[in-house]
Amino acid sequence: MTQFPRIGFIGAGNMASALVGGLLAKGWPTTALMLTDVSEAALSVHAARGLSTGTDNAALVANVDIVVLAVKPQAMKAVTQALATTAQQAKPLFISIAAGIPAESLSQWLGGDAAIVRAMPNTPALVQAGATGLYANAAVSHEQREQAEQVLAAVGIALWVDTEAKIDAVTAVSGSGPAYFFYLMEAMINAGVKLGLDPQDARDLALQTALGAAQIAITADVGPAELRRRVTSPNGTTEQAVAVFDRAGLADIVEQAMRACAERGESLAIELSH
Structure with a gap:
C-alpha cells in the first residue's frame, strides 16, 4: 500500500477540514491532499496551508487515489453524476461521508462498478476524537479498505461493519x-x-x-x-x-x-x- 495515497476532497466544509487536519498531523504531505469547493472562502484556508485547491471536481478525480465526497446529501446526486465519465476512467476509491445515501446509488450515479466506502463520522472528529463506522461495497479492494481506514482513523477510531444496514445503527450510537x-x-x-x-x-x-x-x-x-x-x-x-x-x-x-x-x-x- 502506498504510504501516502493522494486524497481529494470534494467539499471543504467542517468535516473535510477536520480530516485534512488529522491527516496532516499524521504526517501526510500537503502535496498528497487536494480540495475542491464552490466557496473560495472555504478553499482559502487550505490554500494558505499549501494544499492544492480548485473548483474542477473532474480534474480532482482524475488525479487522486481516493475521493472523499464531503458535500451535502441533497447535492450528492448532481455532483456524482457529473463525475461519471471521469470516475470510470480513473477508478479511484470513493469515500462518502454523507448520511443516508446507499452505496448502490452512489455507484450507479458514478457510472457503475465504483469502489464505495460509506463512512459515518461524528462531530468529535473536529477535535481528533471522532468515532466512525465504515462499510465497503464489493468493488473495494483489501488495499482500499486499509486506505479508507487510514483516512478516518486520522481523526479518531474507525470501525468496520459487515452490512450496510448497520450504518444506521452506527448513526444511532455514535453519529448522532x-x-x-x-x-x-x-x-x-x-x-x-x-x-x-x-x-x-x-x-x-x-x-x-x-x-x-x-x-x-x-x-x-x-x-x-x-x-x-x-x-x-x-x-x-x-x-x-x-x-x-x-x-x-x-x-x-x-x-x-x-x-x-x-x-x-x-x-x-x-x-x-x-
Whole structure:
C-alpha cells in the first residue's frame, strides 16, 4: 500500500477540514491532499496551508487515489453524476461521508462498478476524537479498505461493519450520539443552577465530570455497568439519583430514541437514493 495515497476532497466544509487536519498531523504531505469547493472562502484556508485547491471536481478525480465526497446529501446526486465519465476512467476509491445515501446509488450515479466506502463520522472528529463506522461495497479492494481506514482513523477510531444496514445503527450510537451527551450536559447544568450553583460553576463541573467519566470508561478494564455500580454506594446519594432514572425508565427512553434515529436513517436512504 502506498504510504501516502493522494486524497481529494470534494467539499471543504467542517468535516473535510477536520480530516485534512488529522491527516496532516499524521504526517501526510500537503502535496498528497487536494480540495475542491464552490466557496473560495472555504478553499482559502487550505490554500494558505499549501494544499492544492480548485473548483474542477473532474480534474480532482482524475488525479487522486481516493475521493472523499464531503458535500451535502441533497447535492450528492448532481455532483456524482457529473463525475461519471471521469470516475470510470480513473477508478479511484470513493469515500462518502454523507448520511443516508446507499452505496448502490452512489455507484450507479458514478457510472457503475465504483469502489464505495460509506463512512459515518461524528462531530468529535473536529477535535481528533471522532468515532466512525465504515462499510465497503464489493468493488473495494483489501488495499482500499486499509486506505479508507487510514483516512478516518486520522481523526479518531474507525470501525468496520459487515452490512450496510448497520450504518444506521452506527448513526444511532455514535453519529448522532454527541447530541445525546450534550442534552444530558445541558440538563445537568440547568439542574445545578436550580440547586443554587453559579451558572459558570455548574457548567464547569458538569463538563469536567463528563470528560472524566468518559476517560475512566475508555481506560477501565470493566464495563460502564460495573463502573456505575462502584460509585453507587448502598443508601448513598448516587443511589437516590439512579433510582429516579430507573423509575423514569431512562434506559427504555434511550433505546426508543436511538431506534427512532436509526429508522430515520433508513427512510433517508429511500428519500435520497432517487
